[in-house]
Amino acid sequence: MYSNSFSVRPLGGVFGADVTGMDLSVPPPPAVSAALSAAVSRYGLLVFRSPRASAQGIAGLMCTFGALQRTLYVDTLRNQSAEEAACARPEECIAMMTDPLASVARSHVALLHAEEAPFGGESIWCSLADAYDGISRPMRAYLDPLEVASSSRAGFPRSLVASHPLTERRHLGIGVSFEGRVLNVPAEEGDLVVRLVQNLLAAPENQIRIPWTRGMIVLWDCRLAQHYPVGGYGAPGWRLRCLSACDAVADPPAAPLRME
Incomplete structure (x- = not known):
């Protein structure tokens, strides 16, 4: 019998919450997923x-957020195969999966599961919504x-500022890793806009820093938060699984993307 007696408690920073009592040993029932x-x-x-x-x-939980899913497995506790070694910097591959503007199939929700984590491993998330609120x-x-x-x-326009489809909360539509241009303004002006956004996201008041522990899971909305690994995931001691999901109906991919 599934136990759904879990609780959600806001963290002390600008965003985020702790979830305790969660059972993800089997796919959660619809009410828990909702x-x-x-x-x-x-x-x-x-x-x-x-x-x-x-x-x-x-995987059952991630089905809640979209039919199209991508996964990446990182294991620095053993020698990697030639196929696994093709991703020499796993943090960059994860960024490609979880940045809404980084790939053809935009990720809506992402999850990191640290099956094993080295002492001192940390990640930073910046809030795209809180950064916008500060403007x-x-x-x-x-x-x-x-x-x-x-x-x-190339050539595919997106809004610099967007509204979340469920909460309607306004948030920035690009993150600190954005590479591109602002349309219909002079290039120099567009560069200033991008720099402003990146400076806002780099401000400590719009970030939360979380140390990893063995077995910990972090789930985030890619439209509201952007992930940055402190020191990367290439150091010894990691066994990490990343999953991302997007709504294939609302945002169909132009081509399949396979990362595992």
Whole structure:
């Protein structure tokens, strides 16, 4: 019998919440999945400190967020095969999976499961929503109608500022790793806009820093938060699984993307 007696408690920073009592050893029932979906849309990021978990249960949870899923497995506790070694910098591969503008199939939700984590391993998440909230009203009026085109999505415009489809909360549509241009403004002006956004996201008041522990899971909404690994995931001691999901109906991919 499935136990769904879990609790969600906001973290002390600007965003994020702790989830305790969660059972992900099997796919969660629809009511639990819906509750977690609402929570991640509200808080941007959920931290599961010591859940019961299995690959089947985690995959079942991710089905809540989209039919199209991608996975990447990192294991620096053993010698990697030639195929695995093709991703020499796993943090860059994870960034490609979890940045909404980085690939053809935009990720909506991402999950990291640290099956093993080295002492001192940490990650930073910056809040795209809190960064937008900190902008003055006159500057918001200027930024709101702007569109951007990512270098990796040539010619495909996206809004610089967007509204979350569930909560309607306004948030920045690009992250610190954005490479591209702002459309319909002079290049120098567009560079200033991108620099402003990246500076806001780099501000400590818009970030949360979380140390990894063995078995910990972090689930976040890619539209509200962006992930950065402190020191990367190439150091010895990691056994890490990353999953991302997007709504294949609302945002169909132009071509399949396989990372595992």
